[in-house]
Amino acid sequence: MRTLVDGQPGTVVPVDDRAFLYGESLFETVAFRDRQAPLWSRHMARLDLGCRSLGFQPPRPEQLLAECRKVLPESGPAIARITITGGSGGRGYWPAPDAPERRVIQCRDWPGEIDRQRSAGLRLTISKSRLESGPVGEGLKHGNRLVQVMAARECARSGHDEAVLLDQAGSIVEAISSNILLVVDDQLMTHPRPVVSGVGLGWLIDQPGLDLRLRPVAGEDLARCSEVLVINSVSGVRPAIAIEQYRFRPGPTCRHLQSLWNEQLI
Amino acid sequence: MRTLVDGQPGTVVPVDDRAFLYGESLFETVAFRDRQAPLWSRHMARLDLGCRSLGFQPPRPEQLLAECRKVLPESGPAIARITITGGSGGRGYWPAPDAPERRVIQCRDWPGEIDRQRSAGLRLTISKSRLESGPVGEGLKHGNRLVQVMAARECARSGHDEAVLLDQAGSIVEAISSNILLVVDDQLMTHPRPVVSGVGLGWLIDQPGLDLRLRPVAGEDLARCSEVLVINSVSGVRPAIAIEQYRFRPGPTCRHLQSLWNEQLI
Numbered sequence: 001m002r003t004l005v006d007g008q009p010g011t012v013v014p015v016d017d018r019a020f021l022y023g024e025s026l027f028e029t030v031a032f033r034d035r036q037a038p039l040w041s042r043h044m045a046r047l048d049l050g051c052r053s054l055g056f057q058p059p060r061p062e063q064l065l066a067e068c069r070k071v072l073p074e075s076g077p078a079i080a081r082i083t084i085t086g087g088s089g090g091r092g093y094w095p096a097p098d099a100p101e102r103r104v105i106q107c108r109d110w111p112g113e114i115d116r117q118r119s120a121g122l123r124l125t126i127s128k129s130r131l132e133s134g135p136v137g138e139g140l141k142h143g144n145r146l147v148q149v150m151a152a153r154e155c156a157r158s159g160h161d162e163a164v165l166l167d168q169a170g171s172i173v174e175a176i177s178s179n180i181l182l183v184v185d186d187q188l189m190t191h192p193r194p195v196v197s198g199v200g201l202g203w204l205i206d207q208p209g210l211d212l213r214l215r216p217v218a219g220e221d222l223a224r225c226s227e228v229l230v231i232n233s234v235s236g237v238r239p240a241i242a243i244e245q246y247r248f249r250p251g252p253t254c255r256h257l258q259s260l261w262n263e264q265l266i
Numbered sequence: 267m268r269t270l271v272d273g274q275p276g277t278v279v280p281v282d283d284r285a286f287l288y289g290e291s292l293f294e295t296v297a298f299r300d301r302q303a304p305l306w307s308r309h310m311a312r313l314d315l316g317c318r319s320l321g322f323q324p325p326r327p328e329q330l331l332a333e334c335r336k337v338l339p340e341s342g343p344a345i346a347r348i349t350i351t352g353g354s355g356g357r358g359y360w361p362a363p364d365a366p367e368r369r370v371i372q373c374r375d376w377p378g379e380i381d382r383q384r385s386a387g388l389r390l391t392i393s394k395s396r397l398e399s400g401p402v403g404e405g406l407k408h409g410n411r412l413v414q415v416m417a418a419r420e421c422a423r424s425g426h427d428e429a430v431l432l433d434q435a436g437s438i439v440e441a442i443s444s445n446i447l448l449v450v451d452d453q454l455m456t457h458p459r460p461v462v463s464g465v466g467l468g469w470l471i472d473q474p475g476l477d478l479r480l481r482p483v484a485g486e487d488l489a490r491c492s493e494v495l496v497i498n499s500v501s502g503v504r505p506a507i508a509i510e511q512y513r514f515r516p517g518p519t520c521r522h523l524q525s526l527w528n529e530q531l532i
Contacts, residue, residue: 095422
């Protein structure tokens, strides 16, 4: 059994599900190792905030955790994707007032390329799609992800591992599935208003003694960066070795953050 | 039978469908009467453009029409929602390179309130959610509709029929499920860059001899409007009778456009 729908084994949802129709959903992609998820409470905090923003009844974390463990392997690394949707019903965009949310838990295999990328690094392109701060859901992990999908399609076509997403002002906001950290003149920086408030980034920000400045960095300032790193809750910290014409090496910041990650989260 | 999935009777889709996971889909909501859809070719043109933008193989219109007729009643008005999704597969946001699209056709009952609203008019609120021109999919009818869903939720809570959506500059762009037409100083106007390129609006723009100016109107200019109308391909032209503190009456423009609509499309 790899998938639960509202707690029951199943692999399908009704075509009137509001995630299917309108992307009315929230999700969390949670890394587990031996059925333990070190960042669980951070995922649950973001999901709870999202539910309150979208008018969903927040699910009970202990129920979600029990359901994740039903679909996960007994040991080793694996991923649980938790999806909460607006359920069924309503009239067009108008949600049904009291429709119960739908809850889908999917087990996914651990991506084989992560370990290699943590040491060998990633090659990135700069996406033609520019981000805008959304009118709803800023920071939330909701199911309206066409920008990321289109950027991923473009990035796969050009043979890159990931893509940098800029905002309208040309600042580096994040990557398709990760936040971005940049070392400029020995200062570690990241964008202050990511489109997705990454759980991995949140963990990093809370590390005592870490001097991380929340400030936009322009795309053209990549020439001044000594290191560029991407971070997400599943893959941890991975170095960028190329972004378009710019070249980087995994350096001391990468090694430091990777050992912090390994000590606390693996 | 009310629903076809890839041409077969069915009411469910796999949980790995990319519309369910990321809102990676396009849809058309087509009004039929006695199994005829007068705006069919306009819906198909928008869907074709959407498919090319999102990297989908466009479906064959004649196959879609045959499938709509399989689920529609023999006579009378009804609605077919056609959904084309990115199909299953891929790795996170990265679509599978050659995954076939998924095609869902749903029959929906004709909404009972339309006829009443065409004569009695609508009461609108101004949504707190502001629109931004999206980095992908501007004008397309894609499945990333959280802005509209959130505005609809807000609008239902306050007891209104519809909501006006403004852009960041405070201009009137469109309503949740309709485009908006405003009569200011005897001039009919609508926003030049709607977030959804409405099929009903497109039909209206192409009417010979109609003097419709494509120019933004500020929210505060509602005080100068003699009539406000909403238009979509299912409901046709409906007058607004109230938008927040502003009051309107169905006037000569409304009557004219409604008779144009009735002559050609009903």
